[in-house]
Amino acid sequence: GAVVSQHPSWVICKSGTSVKIECRSLDFQATTMFWYRQFPKQSLMLMATSNEGSKATYEQGVEKDKFLINHASLTLSTLTVTSAHPEDSSFYICSARDGGSPREEQFFGPGTRLTVL
Amino acid sequence: GQNIDQPTEMTATEGAIVQINCTYQTSGFNGLFWYQQHAGEAPTFLSYNVLDGLEEKGRFSSFLSRSKGYSYLLLKELQMKDSASYLCAVSDSNYQLIWGAGTKLIIKP
Secondary structure (H helix, E strand, O other): OOOEEEEOOEEEEOOOOOEEEEEEEOOOOEEEEEEEEEOOOOOOEEEEEEEOOOOOEEOOOOOOOOEEEEEEEOOEEEEEEOOOOHHHOEEEEEEEEEOOOOOOOEEEOOOEEEEEO | OOEEEOOOEEEEEOOOOEEEEEEEEOOOOOOEEEEEEOOOOOOEEEEEEOOOEEEEEOOEEEEEEOOOOEEEEEEOOOOHHHOEEEEEEEEOOOOOEEEOOOEEEEEEO
């Protein structure tokens, strides 16, 4: 089956620093990748949709200058949390859509738990 | 607006059967997904329905009625490891997933 990896799986950083999270589709080409955030005991919240080679589309309320997304290739998308603050502490999950799949299924990475001190 | 409704929490007994309902109102429909999410982990795919009817996969089955905007996930022979959140998501006209808030399923011995 389709596999999506995410790195790192967890990160602790100081307030004010930037953190980069990588999302890779390992055995398929992902024309579209999605970045989600999930706070404890809450559902997934879509942050942005990124298409390879173009600018990401951000959901309302998500600061594009704070959450930088780059989708440079069909297998890699990165999310950079700039000037992180404690309120950015969350579980960040990426998913990739297999454009070759008839049902346009999203495959999820294992997630990255970010803790900002 | 777009909306997905599912119960917040359900409790069931090990070995029993439980049905988790999901109703939706979306702009367009390109299928409905059920995902399972254990605490602290990412969601994993369970089922996909795009046509009306029942899809069976082992202990899990999923049903869809497009005219009613309704789906359910049926879990049989419940095991303790089935304790998790179950997320209903609808693919809209742009193939973007609209997520429900999830149903936390608690299995008791």
